Amino acid sequence: MTRHTLHMPCSEEAVRKLRVGDHVTLQDTLFGIRDATQIHMFDRGRETRLDLAGHAVIHTAPNVRKAPVSNSCPVGYASVCIGTTTSARMERFTRPLMEREGVRIIIGKGGLMDESLAAFRDLGGVYLAIIGGTAALETTWIDRITDVDLDDLNPESLWRFAIHDFGPLLVAMDSHGASLYDAVGRDAAARRAAALASMGVAAKESSC
Numbered sequence: 683m684t685r686h687t688l689h690m691p692c693s694e695e696a697v698r699k700l701r702v703g704d705h706v707t708l709q710d711t712l713f714g715i716r717d718a719t720q721i722h723m724f725d726r727g728r729e730t731r732l733d734l735a736g737h738a739v740i741h742t743a744p745n746v747r748k749a750p751v752s753n754s755c756p757v758g759y760a761s762v763c764i765g766t767t768t769s770a771r772m773e774r775f776t777r778p779l780m781e782r783e784g785v786r787i788i789i790g791k792g793g794l795m796d797e798s799l800a801a802f803r804d805l806g807g808v809y810l811a812i813i814g815g816t817a818a819l820e821t822t823w824i825d826r827i828t829d830v831d832l833d834d835l836n837p838e839s840l841w842r843f844a845i846h847d848f849g850p851l852l853v854a855m856d857s858h859g860a861s862l863y864d865a866v867g868r869d870a871a872a873r874r875a876a877a878l879a880s881m882g883v884a885a886k887e888s889s890c
Contacts, residue, residue, distance in 0.1 A: 685850065688787075691736025694806035697786050700853045702860040706810055707849035708787075712824070714742045714841035716767060719832060720775040723840075724782075730831045730840050735784030738810070741767045741791075743837040746827065759827045764843070765817025768792045769809070777801040793854055793863040802857045809855035811862070823848040 684704045688696060690711040700706060713734055722728045744764040749755040769790030776798035779785040788794070789810045802808060812820065829842040854862040 688738075690738060692786055693736065694786065697806050697808055698857045700808050700856055701858065702853050702856050702862050704853040705850035706808075706853060707847055707851070708738055708845060709847070710845065711737060711828075712789075712843045712845045712848060713737055713739045714744055714764065714839075714843060715739045715779075716741060716743045716838040717772060718835045718838035719840050720772060720779070722832060722835060724775060724778045728832065730783075732829060732831050732840055732842055734779075736786055737784075738787035738789060739779065739785055740789040740812075741769050741772060742841075743767065744841060746837065754826050756826065756828055757830050759830060761821055761824055761827055761843075763817050764821045764824055766791050766812045766814070766820065769794050773798055776807075777805070780805045780807050789851060793861070799855055799859065799861055802855055803859050806857050808853055808857060810849075810851035811854035812851060820848075 684701070686700060686704060686706045687709060688706060689709045713732070723730065742764055745762040746759045747762055749758060749760040751758045754760070766789065769788070769792055773795050774797070776788065776794060779788070780801055786807050787810060788798075788807065789812060791812050791814045793811065794809055798809065823845055825844040825846055827841060828844050831840045833839045852862070
């Protein structure tokens with residue numbers, strides 16, 4: 683396990699140095715994105731004026747409040763709680779995010795699947811995992827909301843956050859075809875088979 687600190691935006695070379703099991707802390711900038719954001723971007727043809735190339739996105743629909751424009755609230759929004767949502771339902775957007783927008787890193791909980799793993803391998807990307815229930819902690823890593831686009835979708839707008847010491851986050855899927863979720867699945871299956879064998883029960887193959 684290696685620890686990395688990445689300043690955003692980062693290069694493909696930097697991302698390809700990351701391996702499953704490594705810990706990563708992000709600095710400077712992070713973008714918030716969710717289901718509706720991506721449906722409008724990729725299914726309905728909307729474009730964003732924000733530059734995501736080389737950046738990290740986090741699967742979130744933040745709890746924010748309107749605030750007077752100031753140095754701490756440059757676009758009139760203050761963060762209340764910025765948590766992470768389950769990533770699996772956004773699986774189909776990984777490759778478009780990387781190919782069209784240049785995204786390098788996706789942050790979420792629960793992991794992504796084979797199509798995303800292939801995109802990470804082909805294009806140079808990673809998935810960083812956050813444990814569910816840590817929204818209060820994550821919010822302390824965010825200094826302010828510096829921009830927002832597609833704001834008619836609020837709270838599923840496209841958010842740009844200024845961050846500091848965002849992490850450490852776990853590399854759960856890397857650009858070399860490795861996935862922590864696959865490894866855990868294989869280990870669980872092996873443990874189940876061993877437990878059944880110890881009881882003299884033959885394991886049955888799933889018919890699904």
